[in-house]
Amino acid sequence: xxxxxxxxxxxxxxxxxxxxxxxxxxxxxxxxxxxxxxxxxxxxxxxxxxxxxxxxxxxxxxxxxxxxxxxxxxxxxxxxxxxx
Amino acid sequence: xxxxxxxxxxxxxxxxxxxxxxxxxxxxxxxxxxxxxxxxxxxxxxxxxxxxxxxxxxxxxxxxxxxxxxxxxxxxxxxxxxxxxxxxxxxxxxxxxxxxxxxxxxxx
Numbered sequence: 571x572x573x574x575x576x577x578x579x580x581x582x583x584x585x586x587x588x589x590x591x592x593x594x595x596x597x598x599x600x601x602x603x604x605x606x607x608x609x610x611x612x613x614x615x616x617x618x619x620x621x622x623x624x625x626x627x628x629x630x631x632x633x634x635x636x637x638x639x640x641x642x643x644x645x646x647x648x649x650x651x652x653x654x
Numbered sequence: 655x656x657x658x659x660x661x662x663x664x665x666x667x668x669x670x671x672x673x674x675x676x677x678x679x680x681x682x683x684x685x686x687x688x689x690x691x692x693x694x695x696x697x698x699x700x701x702x703x704x705x706x707x708x709x710x711x712x713x714x715x716x717x718x719x720x721x722x723x724x725x726x727x728x729x730x731x732x733x734x735x736x737x738x739x740x741x742x743x744x745x746x747x748x749x750x751x752x753x754x755x756x757x758x759x760x761x762x
Contacts, residue, residue, distance in 0.1 A: 616740045624723050631723055638686070639724070641739050 571599030572635040584626035600637040607649040619643040658715035670757040671701035672729040686738035731757040
Protein backbone atom coordinates (compact mmCIF):
# COMPACT_ATOMS: atom_id res chain seq x y z
CA UNK A 571 0.00 0.00 0.00
CA UNK A 572 0.92 3.63 -0.35
CA UNK A 573 -0.33 6.85 1.22
CA UNK A 574 -2.01 9.57 -0.83
CA UNK A 575 0.73 11.96 0.26
CA UNK A 576 3.37 9.68 -1.23
CA UNK A 577 1.54 9.44 -4.54
CA UNK A 578 1.07 13.17 -4.59
CA UNK A 579 4.70 14.06 -3.89
CA UNK A 580 5.97 11.54 -6.48
CA UNK A 581 3.65 12.95 -9.13
CA UNK A 582 4.41 16.55 -8.28
CA UNK A 583 8.08 15.91 -8.90
CA UNK A 584 7.33 14.56 -12.38
CA UNK A 585 4.57 17.04 -13.20
CA UNK A 586 5.25 20.28 -11.35
CA UNK A 587 2.14 22.33 -10.68
CA UNK A 588 -0.23 19.44 -11.38
CA UNK A 589 -3.61 19.23 -9.67
CA UNK A 590 -3.94 15.74 -8.24
CA UNK A 591 -7.08 14.26 -6.80
CA UNK A 592 -7.35 10.68 -5.70
CA UNK A 593 -9.64 8.14 -4.26
CA UNK A 594 -8.79 4.90 -2.50
CA UNK A 595 -11.12 2.51 -4.33
CA UNK A 596 -11.09 -0.33 -1.84
CA UNK A 597 -9.83 1.23 1.38
CA UNK A 598 -6.81 -1.06 1.16
CA UNK A 599 -4.42 1.63 -0.03
CA UNK A 600 -3.35 -0.17 -3.20
CA UNK A 601 -6.28 0.38 -5.62
CA UNK A 602 -6.38 4.01 -6.62
CA UNK A 603 -8.47 6.25 -8.81
CA UNK A 604 -6.38 9.23 -9.83
CA UNK A 605 -7.36 12.48 -11.49
CA UNK A 606 -4.36 14.40 -12.75
CA UNK A 607 -4.54 17.86 -14.29
CA UNK A 608 -1.37 19.23 -15.81
CA UNK A 609 -0.37 21.78 -18.41
CA UNK A 610 2.30 19.26 -19.46
CA UNK A 611 -0.55 17.23 -21.05
CA UNK A 612 -1.36 19.93 -23.58
CA UNK A 613 -1.03 18.83 -27.17
CA UNK A 614 -0.54 15.21 -26.17
CA UNK A 615 -2.78 12.21 -26.79
CA UNK A 616 -4.31 10.16 -24.01
CA UNK A 617 -1.77 7.37 -24.33
CA UNK A 618 1.09 9.79 -23.94
CA UNK A 619 -0.58 11.53 -20.99
CA UNK A 620 -1.14 8.21 -19.23
CA UNK A 621 2.40 7.13 -20.01
CA UNK A 622 3.72 10.22 -18.22
CA UNK A 623 1.79 9.32 -15.06
CA UNK A 624 2.61 5.62 -15.31
CA UNK A 625 6.27 6.46 -15.78
CA UNK A 626 6.29 8.64 -12.66
CA UNK A 627 4.71 5.84 -10.60
CA UNK A 628 6.68 3.03 -12.25
CA UNK A 629 8.46 1.84 -9.10
CA UNK A 630 5.34 1.96 -6.97
CA UNK A 631 3.50 -0.14 -9.57
CA UNK A 632 6.36 -2.57 -10.12
CA UNK A 633 6.69 -3.44 -6.43
CA UNK A 634 2.88 -3.63 -6.08
CA UNK A 635 2.58 -0.80 -3.56
CA UNK A 636 0.06 0.28 -6.18
CA UNK A 637 -1.77 -2.78 -7.45
CA UNK A 638 -4.37 -1.08 -9.62
CA UNK A 639 -4.51 2.42 -10.98
CA UNK A 640 -7.54 3.91 -12.64
CA UNK A 641 -6.47 7.09 -14.31
CA UNK A 642 -8.06 10.19 -15.75
CA UNK A 643 -5.90 12.92 -17.19
CA UNK A 644 -6.89 16.44 -18.15
CA UNK A 645 -5.31 19.61 -19.42
CA UNK A 646 -6.17 22.67 -17.28
CA UNK A 647 -8.60 23.84 -20.01
CA UNK A 648 -10.43 20.48 -20.08
CA UNK A 649 -10.58 20.42 -16.29
CA UNK A 650 -12.06 23.91 -16.15
CA UNK A 651 -14.68 22.93 -18.69
CA UNK A 652 -15.79 20.13 -16.39
CA UNK A 653 -16.57 22.79 -13.83
CA UNK A 654 -14.49 21.11 -11.18
CA UNK B 655 10.77 -13.54 -25.20
CA UNK B 656 11.47 -12.76 -28.85
CA UNK B 657 9.05 -15.51 -29.92
CA UNK B 658 6.32 -14.23 -27.64
CA UNK B 659 6.68 -10.70 -28.99
CA UNK B 660 6.53 -12.05 -32.53
CA UNK B 661 3.34 -14.01 -31.75
CA UNK B 662 1.79 -10.92 -30.18
CA UNK B 663 2.76 -8.80 -33.17
CA UNK B 664 1.13 -11.30 -35.54
CA UNK B 665 -2.09 -11.42 -33.52
CA UNK B 666 -2.27 -7.65 -33.20
CA UNK B 667 -1.75 -7.19 -36.93
CA UNK B 668 -4.04 -9.98 -38.12
CA UNK B 669 -7.03 -9.01 -35.96
CA UNK B 670 -8.73 -5.72 -36.68
CA UNK B 671 -9.76 -5.44 -33.03
CA UNK B 672 -7.63 -7.34 -30.55
CA UNK B 673 -8.07 -7.35 -26.79
CA UNK B 674 -5.53 -8.71 -24.34
CA UNK B 675 -7.41 -9.34 -21.11
CA UNK B 676 -7.58 -11.32 -17.91
CA UNK B 677 -10.02 -14.18 -18.43
CA UNK B 678 -12.39 -14.52 -21.36
CA UNK B 679 -15.20 -12.23 -22.57
CA UNK B 680 -17.78 -14.47 -20.89
CA UNK B 681 -15.70 -15.07 -17.77
CA UNK B 682 -13.51 -12.02 -17.21
CA UNK B 683 -11.22 -12.31 -14.19
CA UNK B 684 -10.82 -8.61 -13.54
CA UNK B 685 -13.19 -5.67 -13.38
CA UNK B 686 -11.16 -3.57 -15.81
CA UNK B 687 -11.14 -6.38 -18.37
CA UNK B 688 -14.88 -6.92 -17.87
CA UNK B 689 -15.63 -3.25 -18.43
CA UNK B 690 -13.51 -3.14 -21.59
CA UNK B 691 -15.36 -6.16 -23.01
CA UNK B 692 -18.66 -4.48 -22.17
CA UNK B 693 -17.69 -1.35 -24.09
CA UNK B 694 -16.45 -3.27 -27.15
CA UNK B 695 -19.58 -5.45 -27.18
CA UNK B 696 -21.82 -2.39 -27.09
CA UNK B 697 -20.70 -1.56 -30.63
CA UNK B 698 -21.48 -5.02 -31.99
CA UNK B 699 -18.16 -5.29 -33.77
CA UNK B 700 -16.21 -8.54 -33.80
CA UNK B 701 -13.07 -8.64 -31.69
CA UNK B 702 -10.50 -11.26 -30.82
CA UNK B 703 -9.23 -11.77 -27.30
CA UNK B 704 -6.36 -13.48 -25.58
CA UNK B 705 -6.34 -14.46 -21.92
CA UNK B 706 -3.02 -13.36 -20.44
CA UNK B 707 -3.65 -15.43 -17.32
CA UNK B 708 -3.31 -18.56 -19.46
CA UNK B 709 0.31 -17.82 -20.26
CA UNK B 710 2.73 -15.87 -18.03
CA UNK B 711 4.99 -15.22 -21.01
CA UNK B 712 2.17 -13.43 -22.84
CA UNK B 713 1.24 -11.55 -19.67
CA UNK B 714 4.75 -10.10 -19.43
CA UNK B 715 5.27 -9.95 -23.19
CA UNK B 716 2.27 -7.75 -23.91
CA UNK B 717 3.52 -5.17 -21.40
CA UNK B 718 6.84 -5.05 -23.17
CA UNK B 719 5.28 -5.02 -26.61
CA UNK B 720 3.33 -1.83 -25.91
CA UNK B 721 5.52 -0.46 -23.12
CA UNK B 722 2.31 -0.23 -21.12
CA UNK B 723 2.22 -1.51 -17.55
CA UNK B 724 -1.33 -2.81 -17.24
CA UNK B 725 -3.87 -5.19 -18.72
CA UNK B 726 -6.35 -5.02 -20.46
CA UNK B 727 -4.90 -3.61 -23.66
CA UNK B 728 -6.89 -2.83 -26.79
CA UNK B 729 -5.45 -2.76 -30.30
CA UNK B 730 -7.37 -1.45 -33.26
CA UNK B 731 -6.04 -1.88 -36.77
CA UNK B 732 -2.68 -3.02 -35.40
CA UNK B 733 -2.29 0.04 -33.24
CA UNK B 734 -2.27 0.22 -29.44
CA UNK B 735 -5.24 2.29 -28.35
CA UNK B 736 -5.05 2.04 -24.57
CA UNK B 737 -6.25 0.26 -21.48
CA UNK B 738 -9.61 0.35 -19.74
CA UNK B 739 -9.47 4.03 -18.77
CA UNK B 740 -8.54 5.34 -22.20
CA UNK B 741 -11.03 3.10 -24.00
CA UNK B 742 -13.71 4.27 -21.57
CA UNK B 743 -12.76 7.90 -22.17
CA UNK B 744 -12.77 7.48 -25.97
CA UNK B 745 -16.13 5.72 -25.68
CA UNK B 746 -17.56 8.65 -23.70
CA UNK B 747 -16.16 11.21 -26.11
CA UNK B 748 -17.68 9.34 -29.04
CA UNK B 749 -14.26 8.79 -30.59
CA UNK B 750 -14.19 5.03 -30.24
CA UNK B 751 -17.05 4.23 -32.60
CA UNK B 752 -15.48 5.74 -35.73
CA UNK B 753 -12.21 3.98 -34.94
CA UNK B 754 -13.96 0.62 -34.59
CA UNK B 755 -16.17 1.09 -37.60
CA UNK B 756 -13.27 2.18 -39.79
CA UNK B 757 -11.23 -0.84 -38.73
CA UNK B 758 -13.99 -3.41 -39.11
CA UNK B 759 -15.52 -1.91 -42.24
CA UNK B 760 -18.94 -1.51 -40.64
CA UNK B 761 -20.91 1.57 -41.48
CA UNK B 762 -21.36 3.98 -38.60
